[in-house]
Amino acid sequence: MRLMVSGGGTGGHIYPALALIKALKKRDPDAEVMYVGSERGLESTIVPAKGIPFKSTRIQGFKRSLSLENFKTIYLFLKSVHETKKMIKEFKPDVVVGTGGYVSGAVVYAAAHLHVPTLIHEQNSVVGITNRFLSRYVDRIAYVFDAALDQLPANKMVKTGNPRAQEAAEVVSHFSWQTYQLKDDVPTLLIFGGSQGAPKINLATIAAIPEFNQRDYQVVFVTGQKRYDNVMDRLKDVTVAENVVIKPYISNMPEVLPKVAAIVGRAGATSIAEITADGIPSILIPSPYVTADHQTKNAQSLATVGAAEIIKEADLTGETLIAKADQLMNDDALRQDMAAASKQLGVPDAADRVLDVVLSLKKD
């Protein structure tokens, strides 16, 4: 099997692709894989670091307003299609899979033009612009939320869940909080704002640190790689107690998550897949800056069954954060109930389900 995968921009599009590759390698150790990403997206560092063959192309997104930049976007897209056609002819994939982000638009479009079988994976309840465009050309569309069904061609749709859920569910974690100078027998609250960090979550957490310092539970605050210096700057005159640890990024999230008592975070689709696969209680602060407010829909799917609490970003302050965090962290029974509800929503075999579809597309 020769699989070409593309997805990029943010972690939410990259990690499902990596989980699919992992599942393929497990089933077929001789499979050859090529990942095509954008030059500047997170994938250009995350993917090569995993030892996966990686090629890049330059591409950018459309501006919502009418702008000259959009001509450059179209030019880069066409150039990218041309470049990736060459990569496809060279690598000769049996199937090409796109997991979202602009770069997958060029790669999957090029593959469809060359009559290579194609599949896209839609992680969200509201379909992204790239997948909406690609849906006309691809052979199959793997999806997670039923809400996506009426936005895409019904005859191509296969419900699979998010492959990252399987990676999260299957991991045998040997992670110890001692790596972070924390204790293994104290409940730990993990705070992170998606793959890039979220300024409002960071500000509320900074405001809450004097209170977190006095709690019996531990707090791991992940700022986002690019926002770490800014956070540390704001904290230069603030005492941070031993039970609070601040990190720019966690690169081994599947190992860390099983050791977490509760999460405060955004409601990105891939984060949610992990949270439910592991059955972790959460306080979700949906990003109001995403297409059609889809993170609120994602978060509601957990909140309605008692798996998560929601704080609207507009209501998020140090005080509201502390109040909800205390409620959850000081009540073991509540956390257990939420954990059970969360786990009910998980799809722990999602990577195999996507892989089955991929393999069914391979021509003999």
Ligand SMILES: CC(=O)N[C@H]1[C@@H](OP(=O)(O)OP(=O)(O)OC[C@H]2O[C@@H](n3ccc(=O)[nH]c3=O)[C@H](O)[C@@H]2O)O[C@H](CO)[C@@H](O)[C@@H]1O
């Ligand atoms: C602002 C934005 O456009 N967000 C979108 C983006 O979110 P984003 O890229 O933030 O994606 P998600 O929240 O879905 O997933 C984040 C991923 O990054 C990982 N992670 C995060 C922090 C860290 O320190 N280490 C780490 O490994 C998480 O474990 C998870 O696997 O893609 C998602 C999936 O299409 C969408 O639902 C989100 O709406």
